[in-house]
Amino acid sequence: xxxxxxxxxxxxxxxxLAVMVITARSAVHSVVFLVVNFLLVAVLYVMxxxxxxxxxxxxxxxxxxxxxxxxxxxxxxxKREPEQYTDPRRLGVLGTVLGGAVLxxxxxxxxxxxxxxxxxxxxxxxxxxxxxxxxxxEQLGWVLYTSYLIPFELASMLLLVAMIGAIVLAKxxx
Amino acid sequence: xxxxxVVPLLKIAVLLNAVLVAVTFLVLMERKVIAWAQSRLGxxxxxxxxxxxxxADPIKLILKEDITPVKADKFLFTLAPxxxxxxxxxxxxxxxxxxxxxxxISDINVGLLFIISVTSIGVYGxxxxxxxxxSKYPLLASLRASAQLISYEIAVTMTLVSVILTAGTLSLIxxxxxxxxxxxxxxxxxxxxxxxxxxxxxxxxxxxxxxxxEAETExxxxxxxxxxxxxxxxxxxxxxxxxxxxxxxxVIIFFGGWLRPFPNVAALSFLDIIPAWTWFIGKIFxxxxxxxxxxxxxxxxxxxxxxxxxxxxLIPIAIxxxxxxxxxxxxx
Numbered sequence: 001x002x003x004x005x006x007x008x009x010x011x012x013x014x015x016x017l018a019v020m021v022i023t024a025r026s027a028v029h030s031v032v033f034l035v036v037n038f039l040l041v042a043v044l045y046v047m048x049x050x051x052x053x054x055x056x057x058x059x060x061x062x063x064x065x066x067x068x069x070x071x072x073x074x075x076x077x078x079k080r081e082p083e084q085y086t087d088p089r090r091l092g093v094l095g096t097v098l099g100g101a102v103l104x105x106x107x108x109x110x111x112x113x114x115x116x117x118x119x120x121x122x123x124x125x126x127x128x129x130x131x132x133x134x135x136x137x138e139q140l141g142w143v144l145y146t147s148y149l150i151p152f153e154l155a156s157m158l159l160l161v162a163m164i165g166a167i168v169l170a171k172x173x174x
Numbered sequence: 175x176x177x178x179x180v181v182p183l184l185k186i187a188v189l190l191n192a193v194l195v196a197v198t199f200l201v202l203m204e205r206k207v208i209a210w211a212q213s214r215l216g217x218x219x220x221x222x223x224x225x226x227x228x229x230a231d232p233i234k235l236i237l238k239e240d241i242t243p244v245k246a247d248k249f250l251f252t253l254a255p256x257x258x259x260x261x262x263x264x265x266x267x268x269x270x271x272x273x274x275x276x277x278x279i280s281d282i283n284v285g286l287l288f289i290i291s292v293t294s295i296g297v298y299g300x301x302x303x304x305x306x307x308x309s310k311y312p313l314l315a316s317l318r319a320s321a322q323l324i325s326y327e328i329a330v331t332m333t334l335v336s337v338i339l340t341a342g343t344l345s346l347i348x349x350x351x352x353x354x355x356x357x358x359x360x361x362x363x364x365x366x367x368x369x370x371x372x373x374x375x376x377x378x379x380x381x382x383x384x385x386x387x388e389a390e391t392e393x394x395x396x397x398x399x400x401x402x403x404x405x406x407x408x409x410x411x412x413x414x415x416x417x418x419x420x421x422x423x424x425v426i427i428f429f430g431g432w433l434r435p436f437p438n439v440a441a442l443s444f445l446d447i448i449p450a451w452t453w454f455i456g457k458i459f460x461x462x463x464x465x466x467x468x469x470x471x472x473x474x475x476x477x478x479x480x481x482x483x484x485x486x487x488l489i490p491i492a493i494x495x496x497x498x499x500x501x502x503x504x505x506x
Contacts, residue, residue, distance in 0.1 A: 028305055032250065035298060055287040063294030064327065067301070071320045074305055074313065137284060137344060 006047065014040050027073045031066060038062040052137040185279050189266055197414040202228040204466045211470035232407065240403035243307060250306035255401070255408035258299020261292045262415035269422050270347050272432045272450040278347070285346040286338065289423055290331055293378060297323045299412060300380070300387055304397035315396030318477065319387040322377060325484030330374035332492035333367045336499035337427050340364060350431035357438040361428035366495045368428045370488055375420035377484070379413060381465060383472040384480060421461035422454075429457055 017037040024030040038061045045054035144152050202217065202224070209216030217224030242251055268285045270278040282288060297319055304316025338344060340360055341352040353359050361368045377384040388396040398409050425431060432450035436442050475483070 026247070028247075028250065028302070032253070032298075032302065035295075039295075051282060051284045052287070055284045055291050059287065059291035059294060059331075063291055063297075064324065067294075067297065067320050067323055070298075070301055070305075071317065071324075074301075074317060074320075 003047065007044075010040055010044055010047075014044070027076075028070065031069050031073055034069070035062050035066050038066065050136060052140055182279055186267070189279065190263060193263065193266060193415060193418065194411065196418060197411055198228045198232055200414050200418070200462060201231060201410075203462070204469070207463065207466045208470045211467070235407040235410075236404055238403040240405060241400075243309065243400050245308045246400065247306040247308065250302045251400075252405075254299045254303030254306055255405045255412075256299070257302065258296055258412040259408045259415070261296040262412045262419060265289050265292050265419045266422075268346060269419070270350065270426070270431065271454050273347075273350075277432075277451055281345060281347050283348075284344045286334060286344050286349070286427070289346075289419070290327075290334065293416065293419065294323065294327055296412065296416065297378075299409065300397045303401065303409070304387075307397075307400035309400055311393040311395070312397050312399050315387040315393050315399075319380070319397065321481065322380075322384070322387065322484075325481055326374045326377040326488070329484060329488035329492045330371055330378070332489065332496055333370040333374070334427070336367055336492075336496045337364055337371075339496075339499050339503055346426050346431075349427060350433060353430045354433055354437045357436075359428060359430040359433075364428065364495070364499070366491065368424070370492055370495070371427070372424060373488065375424065376465070376468070377480070379416040379420055381417065382469040383475050385474060417462065417465055418458065421458045421465065424461055425454065425457040 014037055017033050017040065020033045021030045021037065024033060038057060042054040042057040042062070045051075045057060205227070206216040206224070217227040220226040220230045242248060265288075267279045268282060268288050270281065272278075275281075300319040301316040304312035304314075304319065307313070337349075337360060340363060341349040343349060343352065349360075356363070376382075380387050387393075388398070393399070398406055401409060430437065432454040434442065434445040434448070434450075434453055
C-alpha cells in the first residue's frame with residue numbers, strides 16, 4: 001500500500017520533471033531538472049531493492065554526465081535569453097511521426113506485459129545458484145561475467161569505439 | 175515504531191549538530207594552525223585564546239545583509255548553496271563511528287559507492303552558484319570546478335576499486351572489519367592508493383593547493399564572489415563538512431576506522447579502555463590537521479598543471495595500482 005503510493009508519487013514527479021526539462025526556458029534550468037529527475041529514478045531503483053544500480057545511476061548520470069552537459073551548456077549559451085526562433089530546417093512532421101511511434105511502442109509494451117502477467121527475472125535462471133546469496137552487487141557481477149559475458153564485452157567494445165571516434169573527430173590533426 | 179523512526183531521527187539530530195559544531199571549531203582550528211605556521215597568534219580577542227571566535231564568526235555571518243545581484247538567476251542563486259550543503263551532510267548517514275549499531279545511522283551494502291556518488295552531487299552547488307551569479311569571475315570558477323570534478327573523480331574512483339578488491343566488500347563497516355581480520359590497516363597494504371585518494375580528496379573539496387574554483391588572488395573568491403551573509407556561510411559550511419567527510423573516508427578505508435593501533439596484538443589490549451569512537455574521531459582530527467598543514471605549506475597549482483596532474487599522472491597510476499592489486503589478489 002505504502003509502496004504503491006510511493007511509486008505513483010515518484011512516477012508523477014519523474015514525468016512532471018521530464019516535461020519541465022523540455023519546457024524550461026533556460027538550458028541550465030533544464031539541466032537542473034534533469035539532475036533531479038535522475039535522482040528520483042535512483043530512488044525508484046532503491047524501491048526495487050537494486051541499490052547498486054541506484055548508486056551507479058547517481059554516480060554516472062547525475063554526478064558525471066550531467067556535469068559535462070552543464071559544462072557544455074554554460075560554454076555555449078552564456079547569457080543569451082532564449083529568443084523565439086524556429087529552425088527553417090526543422091522537420092516537424094518527421095518528429096511527430098517518430099514521437100508517435102515511440103509512444104505507440106511504449107503503450108504496446110505496457111499492454112502486452114499487463115496481458116501476459118508479470119514474470120520474475122532471476123538472473124538468467126542462476127538465481128540461487130550463484131555463490132553469493134546476499135548483496136545484489138556480487139550477484140550482478142556474477143551474472144555479468146558468466147551468462148552475459150559476450151553482450152557485456154560487446155557493449156564495452158562499443159563504448160571504446162565511440163570514445164576513440166570522439167577523439168579522432170575532435171583532434172583532426174592527430 | 176520507536177526503533178525505525180524515533181531512534182534514527184534522534185541519531186540524525188545528534189550527528190547533524192555535532193557536525194555543524196565541529197565545522198565552526200574547524201574554522202577556528204584552521205585559523206589558529208595557519209597563524210602558528212606563520213609565527214602569528216591568530217584570533218585572540220574573543221574569549222580565552224580566541225576560542226569563542228568559533229561562535230562569533232557564525233553570528234556575524236547570520237547578521238550580515240543577504241544580497242542578491244539584480245541580474246542573477248534568482249531561482250538557481252537560492253538553490254545553489256542548498257545543493258552544495260545537503261550532499262555534504264547526507265554523506266554522514268553511512269559513516270560508522272563505532273562497531274555497533276548505536277554508532278551509525280545505516281549500514282548499506284554499497285556504502286563506499288554511496289559516499290562517492292553523493293559527494294559528486296555536491297559540485298552542482300558550486301557550478302550553479304557560479305553560473306547563476308551572472309558575473310565573470312564566478313562563471314570562470316564554475317567552469318573550472320566542473321572540469322576539475324571530472325578529472326579527479328575518475329582517478330579517485332579507480333583507486334577505490336583497488337581498495338574494494340583488497341577488502342572484498344563495499345560496506346564501510348565490512349571494510350573496517352576486513353582490516354581487523356588482516357591485522358594491517360589498508361594504508362600499509364595500499365600506500366599508493368592512500369596518496370591518490372588523499373590528493374583527489376583535496377581536489378574534490380577545493381582545498382589548497384587545488385582551490386582553483388575559489389582562487390582569491392585571480393578570481394576574487396571564485397564561485398562565491400557574489401554571495402554574502404547566510405548563503406555564503408552555507409557554501410562555507412559545505413566546504414568544511416566535505417573536509418571532515420574526506421578525512422573520515424580516508425580513516426575508514428586506510429586507517430582502520432574505529433580500530434585501535436595494531437588491532438590484533440594482544441599485548442596492546444589495554445588500549446581498549448579508550449572507546450572505539452574516540453579512536454575514530456582522533457584519527458579524523460589528525461587528517462584535518464594535515465589538510466590545514468598542507469594549506470599553510472604549498473602554493474596553488476596553475477590550472478593547466480592541475481588538469482595535467484589529474485589526467486596524465488593520477489589516472490595512469492590509479493590504473494596501474496588496480497592491475498597490480500588484481501594480480502596480487504589472484505597470485506596470493
